[in-house]
Amino acid sequence: MDWHQLWEITSAPDNIPIVALLFLVPFYAWYGLRQALENDRLVAQLEKDPAMAKTHHRKTQPWKPGWSREVHVWPYLMRIEFLAALIVTFILMVWSITLNAPLEEPANPNLTMNPAKAPWYFLGLQEMLVYFDPWIAGVLMPTLIIIGLMVIPYIDTNPLGNGYYTFRQRPIAILSFCFGFLGLWVLMIIIGTFIRGPGWMWFWPGQTWDHNRLVFEVNRDLHEIWPFSAVIPQTSWLAKGLFGGAVVALYYLLAGLAVHKVFVLNEFTRKIYRRMGLVQYLTVQFFFVTMLGLPVKMLLRLLFRIKYVWVTPWFNI
Amino acid sequence: MAEKNNAKPNNKRGLTALLEQAQEKSKALKEKVIEEAKALKEPEKTQLFRSIFRVKHDEQPRNRALSVLTNVFFHLHPAKINRDAVRYSFTWGMGGLTFYLFLVLTFTGVLLMYYYHPTKAQAFRDILYLEHDVPFGKLLRNMHRWAAHLMIITVWLHMFRVFLTGSYKRPREFNWCIGVILMVLTLLLSFTGYLLPDDQLGFWAVTVGTNMARATPLLGHEGPFGAQLGMTPYNDVRFALLGGSIVDANALLRAYIWHCIAIPLLAAIFMGVHFWRVRKDGGISGPAPVTLESEVKEAKGPTPVIMRPSGMRE
Ligand code: HEM
Numbered sequence: 001m002d003w004h005q006l007w008e009i010t011s012a013p014d015n016i017p018i019v020a021l022l023f024l025v026p027f028y029a030w031y032g033l034r035q036a037l038e039n040d041r042l043v044a045q046l047e048k049d050p051a052m053a054k055t056h057h058r059k060t061q062p063w064k065p066g067w068s069r070e071v072h073v074w075p076y077l078m079r080i081e082f083l084a085a086l087i088v089t090f091i092l093m094v095w096s097i098t099l100n101a102p103l104e105e106p107a108n109p110n111l112t113m114n115p116a117k118a119p120w121y122f123l124g125l126q127e128m129l130v131y132f133d134p135w136i137a138g139v140l141m142p143t144l145i146i147i148g149l150m151v152i153p154y155i156d157t158n159p160l161g162n163g164y165y166t167f168r169q170r171p172i173a174i175l176s177f178c179f180g181f182l183g184l185w186v187l188m189i190i191i192g193t194f195i196r197g198p199g200w201m202w203f204w205p206g207q208t209w210d211h212n213r214l215v216f217e218v219n220r221d222l223h224e225i226w227p228f229s230a231v232i233p234q235t236s237w238l239a240k241g242l243f244g245g246a247v248v249a250l251y252y253l254l255a256g257l258a259v260h261k262v263f264v265l266n267e268f269t270r271k272i273y274r275r276m277g278l279v280q281y282l283t284v285q286f287f288f289v290t291m292l293g294l295p296v297k298m299l300l301r302l303l304f305r306i307k308y309v310w311v312t313p314w315f316n317i
Numbered sequence: 318m319a320e321k322n323n324a325k326p327n328n329k330r331g332l333t334a335l336l337e338q339a340q341e342k343s344k345a346l347k348e349k350v351i352e353e354a355k356a357l358k359e360p361e362k363t364q365l366f367r368s369i370f371r372v373k374h375d376e377q378p379r380n381r382a383l384s385v386l387t388n389v390f391f392h393l394h395p396a397k398i399n400r401d402a403v404r405y406s407f408t409w410g411m412g413g414l415t416f417y418l419f420l421v422l423t424f425t426g427v428l429l430m431y432y433y434h435p436t437k438a439q440a441f442r443d444i445l446y447l448e449h450d451v452p453f454g455k456l457l458r459n460m461h462r463w464a465a466h467l468m469i470i471t472v473w474l475h476m477f478r479v480f481l482t483g484s485y486k487r488p489r490e491f492n493w494c495i496g497v498i499l500m501v502l503t504l505l506l507s508f509t510g511y512l513l514p515d516d517q518l519g520f521w522a523v524t525v526g527t528n529m530a531r532a533t534p535l536l537g538h539e540g541p542f543g544a545q546l547g548m549t550p551y552n553d554v555r556f557a558l559l560g561g562s563i564v565d566a567n568a569l570l571r572a573y574i575w576h577c578i579a580i581p582l583l584a585a586i587f588m589g590v591h592f593w594r595v596r597k598d599g600g601i602s603g604p605a606p607v608t609l610e611s612e613v614k615e616a617k618g619p620t621p622v623i624m625r626p627s628g629m630r631e
Contacts, residue, residue, distance in 0.1 A: 014466075017466040017467070020470065021470060024470060025474075028478070029477075031406070031409070032478060036481065039607055046607070046609055047610070057606065059606055061404065068400065069399065069400060070400055071398065072378065072382065073385050073394045073395060074382075074384050077398060077403045078385075078391070080405070080410070081413055084410050084417070085414075085417050088414055088418070092421065092460055092463055092467070093460075096459035096462075096463055097456065097459075100448075100459060101458050101459050101462035101463070102518055103445075103448065103516050104516040104517035105516060106515065106517070107441070107515050107517055107520035107564075108517060109564070111517070112521070113517055116521040116525050117525070118522050119507065119508060119526075120466075121504055122508070134529045134531070134539070135529075135532035135533065135534050135539075135540045138528075138529025139534065139537075139540070140534070146497060146501060149493075150494045153485040153486060153491075153493050153494070156485075159486065159487075159616075160483075160610060160613065161482075161483040161486075162483045162603075163482060163483065163602035163603030163605030164483070164603050164605050164607055165481055166483070169608075170483065173483075174481065181477060181480075314542055314545075315541035
């Protein structure tokens with residue numbers, strides 16, 4: 001166990017935000033979920049008791065009959081905003097007095113940094129470079145993430161849970177967002193920061209960064225692996241391209257079926273499904289299946305050492 | 318002086334008359350001073366104060382509302398809001414903090430600009446100068462750096478909470494999209510700033526980052542179908558970003574202009590729209606009373622028109 005190495009990584013000033021992220025994200029996930037479960041309990045109670053549902057104020061916040069529904073922004077909101085600004089200013093001051101922003105040697109194109117890491121908020125994409133070609137990891141994925149986020153309001157046809165925390169009323173939405181945000185985006189940043197060392201190689205926390213370590217390239221393409229290698233002419237672009245295209249198409253078909261199964265799982269999900277138009281449903285399918293493609297490709301690489309599934313003269317996937 | 322001098326010249330003469338006159342005048346002056354000093358105890362009644370604020374600041378409900386509505390900065394807020402929305406537990410204050418950090422960054426950023434030249438010869442030295450010779454220069458640079466990192470975290474948490482509370486649902490779909498653009502702008506602001514110290518860290522991070530642009534499908538010289546479309550290192554999208562085929566003086570200047578002018582302006586405009594839409598979409602979404610599944614009415618026909626100018630209830 002190389003504690004020094006671990007300390008060097010966690011205490012690097014530019015890594016402090018990620019250490020903060022390590023605490024803040026789970027805290028707020030818990031904080032939101034706790035309120036969601038509280039509301040879910042209330043919903044269950046009201047569903048069971050229609051008489052109560054008629055008169056209940058339907059919130060978990062404290063409530064008394066005489067209280068007005070609204071309060072004045074001045075002072076009840078502004079004092080909180082003022083206090084929050086003060087606290088953040090104080091935190092920033094202390095942070096800025098105790099930790100210095102990094103400054104390395106002057107830029108030198110002839111002296112490569114190893115590892116050359118992107119700024120921490122893009123480490124998720126850099127981590128994807130291990131599994132995908134740059135045009136996918138660096139261009140296609142950011143584009144799809146941005147578009148995917150923007151279409152969320154238009155494909156989520158579930159009218160429940162508008163303006164309050166809940167889990168049971170929208171389980172698919174919450175789980176898939178958490179999968180994307182926590183499981184892919186934040187986790188990849190943490191891996192990129194704490195695990196990846198020189199040569200973008202995998203070093204467990206506490207393992208010394210060995211700048212001379214070599215990993216021999218053992219990754220192969222899918223068509224080079226038996227039994228496919230026996231059937232596919234290894235020199236024919238056409239055969240390889242058709243084979244890879246068929247595999248990717250098969251993946252989209254199977255994963256699409258799996259996603260469909262989730263949507264017809266029970267009466268509740270079927271209701272959401274029925275509200276969707278065709279375009280909405282196809283968009284949901286596309287983004288779900290593509291998002292699931294990331295862990296699938298990662299597993300293929302980590303377990304079976306597969307580099308590309310689909311090889312063509314113009315692009316590889 | 319309102320009072321006229323009424324000294325009688327035929328009865329008393331000379332020094333005594335003058336003295337008496339002076340006494341009278343000083344008495345009047347004293348009274349005047351006392352009177353005006355008393356008025357100062359109520360500064361809110363002075364012409365100066367009224368010209369600035371124009372409304373009373375007391376505990377009257379009407380005046381509490383007016384103090385928000387008649388102030389250009391405060392009137393981003395409504396006069397009244399949902400009593401549970403002021404609780405920290407609902408919004409986590411993340412949207413507001415993101416905005417506050419943007420203001421902090423603008424303030425510290427402008428101060429940094431007084432000391433920074435976006436040229437290869439001077440950029441790095443300016444940072445050294447800031448760190449070692451400018452009074453509070455190091456603090457200034459640190460604040461700018463850490464506030465930028467914190468802003469990214471608060472934007473993400475803000476998005477997370479908006480998702481968890483389902484606040485992107487009708488009628489707030491479009492504001493969610495504006496939010497996504499704001500998040501991208503925030504990341505780009507941070508990324509363009511990374512290069513400005515012109516040190517190894519920024520240089521290689523931006524090199525790694527923009528190398529990906531080489532691989533843009535169709536528009537990058539190493540991307541799928543790029544070569545077929547005539548892309549070379551000297552005319553592709555990466556060249557446009559860097560103003561050259563490597564990260565050098567032009568890239569520094571471009572990053573500087575994006576970072577200090579173009580993106581902050583865009584972000585400010587989108588923030589304006591974002592806040593305006595929060596209001597026009599009926600204020601903040603909750604905490605709303607929970608809806609039961611059995612109460613959901615199936616919508617028929619096209620999406621209904623929803624326009625609730627602030628203050629108007631459905
Ligand atoms: C520069 C970045 C941003 C700033 C300064 C900002 C600011 C704010 C503020 C002050 C509010 C009021 C409520 C609150 O504080 O939570 C708000 C609400 C909202 N924001 Fe943002 N925001 C930003 C980015 C985003 C992002 C990234 C998203 C989503 C992708 C988003 C979506 C929304 C939505 C939908 C609301 C309405 C929430 C509701 O009604 O409950 N915003 N924003």
